[in-house]
Amino acid sequence: xxxxxxxxxxxxxxxxxxxxxxxxxxxxxxxxxxxxxxxxxxxxxxxxxxxxxxxxxxxxxxxxxxxxxxxxxxxxxxxxxxxxxxxxxxxxxxxxxxxxxxxxxxxxxxxxxxxxxxxxxxxxxxxxxxxx
Amino acid sequence: xxxxxxxxxxxxxxxxxxxxxxxxxxxxxxxxxxxxxxxxxxxxxxxxxxxxxxxxxxxxxxxxxxxxxxxxxxxxxxxxxxxxxxxxxxxxxxxxxxxxxxxxxxxxxxxxxxxxxxxxxxxxxxxxxxxxxxxxxxxxxxxxxxxxxxxxxxxxxxxxxxxx
Numbered sequence: 312x313x314x315x316x317x318x319x320x321x322x323x324x325x326x327x328x329x330x331x332x333x334x335x336x337x338x339x340x341x342x343x344x345x346x347x348x349x350x351x352x353x354x355x356x357x358x359x360x361x362x363x364x365x366x367x368x369x370x371x372x373x374x375x376x377x378x379x380x381x382x383x384x385x386x387x388x389x390x391x392x393x394x395x396x397x398x399x400x401x402x403x404x405x406x407x408x409x410x411x412x413x414x415x416x417x418x419x420x421x422x423x424x425x426x427x428x429x430x431x432x433x434x435x436x437x438x439x440x441x442x443x
Numbered sequence: 444x445x446x447x448x449x450x451x452x453x454x455x456x457x458x459x460x461x462x463x464x465x466x467x468x469x470x471x472x473x474x475x476x477x478x479x480x481x482x483x484x485x486x487x488x489x490x491x492x493x494x495x496x497x498x499x500x501x502x503x504x505x506x507x508x509x510x511x512x513x514x515x516x517x518x519x520x521x522x523x524x525x526x527x528x529x530x531x532x533x534x535x536x537x538x539x540x541x542x543x544x545x546x547x548x549x550x551x552x553x554x555x556x557x558x559x560x561x562x563x564x565x566x567x568x569x570x571x572x573x574x575x576x577x578x579x580x581x582x583x584x585x586x587x588x589x590x591x592x593x594x595x596x597x598x599x600x601x602x603x604x605x606x607x
Binding site: 333336337339340343344345348349351352353355356358359360363377380381384390391393394395397398401402404405410411412413414417 | 457460461463515516519522523525526527529531532535536537554555556558559560561562563564565566567574576578
């Protein structure tokens with residue numbers, strides 16, 4: 312094992328251990344933060360730094376093989392889908408009227424549906440009512 | 444037609460990379476699934492006439508990604524300090540950020556970049572504003588987001604919307 316190999320090995324382990332540390336920090340934050348809106352931010356630490364560092368470390372471990380290509384593909388997909396999922400969760404909370412303190416200006420006005428839409432919504436809620 | 448050929452080749456390459464098994468039966472199943480996927484994509488393209496545009500430059504996007512990595516590292520460190528300090532954050536805030544990108548893909552990149560940097564989450568996209576929630580809001584945040592907005596606008600090619 313020459314110097315270069317030890318160097319590469321060291322970098323990969325630093326990346327993997329760093330990724331683990333950020334995952335742990337994200338988990339601690341998700342447990343300790345007081346409400347929904349702050350917990351989302353804690354999880355996004357694990358989502359970006361933890362995921363990127365772990366994938367990078369594993370890529371270096373894999374070397375120039377097919378495994379590395381697959382890991383890069385996994386990394387790219389997580390890089391795009393991670394924030395999209397976070398946005399979907401946050402947006403669902405906002406649409407359902409669950410807002411943090413002092414953000415009432417962003418509350419969506421309640422829409423008054425006409426009779427037909429109300430009937431359709433009720434049917435969606437309990438699709439078997441009166442149908443059997 | 445050009446897009447269909449590129450998509451077919453791309454899907455086939457992806458399948459070859461992912462599978463790693465080259466028995467005749469598996470191979471034929473792979474070919475069938477690639478053509479099935481292309482068939483479904485073409486059918487769905489007819490249903491909504493919405494053409495996807497990629498109005499971003501390759502090199503500027505690569506440069507932006509490098510810049511984004513630095514930003515992610517910085518804000519990760521900030522949020523990690525907040526988490527490990529043991530105090531509950533008390534300065535969270537929701538606010539609006541003005542969006543200057545014209546193409547849809549650049550707007551998506553901007554919104555995802557905001558969410559990807561820890562400490563800020565894009566909650567809602569309105570006409571030319573994003574509603575953003577920040578964990579530790581201070582006056583510098585707004586400037587940082589405007590700066591990011593300028594960086595994303597810089598990756599757009601000049602003739603946005605010419606194809607649509």
